[in-house]
Amino acid sequence: xxxxxxxxxxxxxxxxxxxxxxxxxxxxxxxxxxxxxxxxxxxxxxxxxxxxxxxxxxxxxxxxxxxxxxxxxxxxxxxxxxxxxxxxxxxxxxxxxxxxxxxxxxxxxxxxxxxxxxxxxxxxxxxxxxxxxxxxxxxxxxxxxxxxxxxxxxxxxxxxxxxxxxxxxxxxxxxxxxxxxxxxxxxxxxxxxxxxxxxxxxxxxxxxxxxxxxxxxxxxxxxxxxxxxxxxxxxxxxxxxxxxxxxxxxxxxxxxxxxxxxxxxxxxxxxxxxxxxxxxxxx
Numbered sequence: 001x002x003x004x005x006x007x008x009x010x011x012x013x014x015x016x017x018x019x020x021x022x023x024x025x026x027x028x029x030x031x032x033x034x035x036x037x038x039x040x041x042x043x044x045x046x047x048x049x050x051x052x053x054x055x056x057x058x059x060x061x062x063x064x065x066x067x068x069x070x071x072x073x074x075x076x077x078x079x080x081x082x083x084x085x086x087x088x089x090x091x092x093x094x095x096x097x098x099x100x101x102x103x104x105x106x107x108x109x110x111x112x113x114x115x116x117x118x119x120x121x122x123x124x125x126x127x128x129x130x131x132x133x134x135x136x137x138x139x140x141x142x143x144x145x146x147x148x149x150x151x152x153x154x155x156x157x158x159x160x161x162x163x164x165x166x167x168x169x170x171x172x173x174x175x176x177x178x179x180x181x182x183x184x185x186x187x188x189x190x191x192x193x194x195x196x197x198x199x200x201x202x203x204x205x206x207x208x209x210x211x212x213x214x215x216x217x218x219x220x221x222x223x224x225x226x227x228x229x230x231x232x233x234x235x236x237x238x239x240x241x242x243x244x245x246x247x248x249x250x251x252x253x254x255x256x257x258x259x260x261x262x263x264x265x266x267x268x269x270x271x272x273x274x275x276x277x278x279x280x281x282x283x
Contacts, residue, residue, distance in 0.1 A: 001081035002036075005058060010142040013065045014110060015074045016050070022057030024049075024087045030121040031093030031114075031212065031244055034059065035220045037084040038072045045069050046217045046239075048114045049088065059085075062113035089220045090243045093118050093210075098127040101184040104176070105131045106169050106198055107147070108190020109140070114212055115189040116143050120150040128152050130181065132172050134194070138163035170197050183207050188247060192259060196252035209247035213238045215259060230254050 006018035024034060033048045045067075051060035065074045076082070095118075103122055107115030112133050123129045131151040135141050136159045148154045155172050156164030165172065169190075177183070188198040189212045202209040215238050218224040222240040229236050230251035236242065 001083060002085040003081050004076055004078055007076070007078050010062065011140045014062065014113075014140070014142055015065065016060065016062045017073075017076075019059050019061060019082060019085060020057060021059045021085050021087075024059050024085065025052045025054050025057045028052050028059065028088035029092030030095060030117045032088035032090045033214075033220075033243065034061070034085055034087030035089060035217065036061075036073075036082055036086070038069060038076070039083045042072065042083065043069050044084075044218055044220075046089070046214060046220065048212070048214065048243075049117070050113045051117055059087075062110070064110045086220065090239060091241075093121070093212075093244055095121045095125050098122045098185065099125045100127065102128040102130070102182065104173060104181075104183045104186045105129055105151075106134070106173065106186060106188040106190070106194075107131070108134045108169060108188075108194040109136070111190030111194070111212075112143055112147065115187065116147050116150070118187055118189070118212075119147065123150040123152075130176065130183070131155070132157060132169045134158070134169035134190070135163070136160065168197075169194065170201050173198065174201055177205055177207075185210065187211075192252060192256050195247060195250075196256075199247035199250070199252070203248050210244050211247035211250060212243045213245055213250070213255070214243060215255060 003020040004017050008016045010016050028049050033046050035044050035046050037044055047061045047063055050062045063070050065071045105115050105119040119129050119131050129151050130153040131147050132155045134157040157167050157169055186202050186207055186209045188195045195211045199209050215227045217227045217239050220239045222237045227238040231245050232249035
């Protein structure tokens with residue numbers, strides 16, 4: 001069992017947890033992930049490691065309550081425990097290669113929870129970081145101070161203009177490139193559609209672009225094949241070959257189609273869980 005040491009609501013449906021997991025904290029690096037089960041009867045879900053403290057043996061995870069399992073996880077309180085917490089899984093992000101380089105790090109929504117530790121690691125390694133964080137509106141902006149702290153330049157974008165600058169992350173990235181910012185690389189992490197359009201933009205300017213892929217996963221060891229992607233015409237598995245890939249080589253249209261395969265089942269599971277919780281409140 002893995003004890004929850006801290007629980008914090010970052011927005012109405014985004015939760016941060018510090019979890020006691022010393023063996024994971026001992027070996028993990030930025031870009032890697034864990035797979036957890038809330039309880040012994042639960043499903044396995046992957047979550048990227050948002051932070052770690054090796055000395056305290058603590059792993060930080062940040063997740064959005066969009067499905068039955070994340071809703072169940074969000075109901076746990078400080079002092080309670082998670083049944084399974086396996087990791088670190090996946091390959092760590094290549095950080096040292098960005099020493100002395102200028103990198104634009106793009107985070108979209110919850111993707112900022114993954115982009116932030118990567119930006120932090122690049123900054124600490126001696127790279128120049130320009131971070132662009134995009135959200136739908138002001139009420140879901142999160143981790144702003146943390147992202148600012150590891151950015152040489154920081155830009156916050158909202159779709160509706162309620163905070164920061166109005167527009168998409170691609171609008172700001174294109175503006176910066178046109179103004180003369182010569183980026184050695186772009187790292188984009190967020191919704192699939194956002195990463196797709198960032199890659200279409202950077203391909204125009206011939207800027208190397210890395211994306212972090214988080215498709216459906218079950219075992220996290222490459223055995224089940226659930227997380228398969230097509231990259232440069234070849235089948236890859238996000239859990240063992242990734243999660244970072246060359247964004248210009250990812251077949252985003254295929255990945256987006258696959259991500260919608262279980263939409264009906266996910267909706268039914270979420271509604272069933274919500275109804276169960278409502279029944280418990282009314283009992």
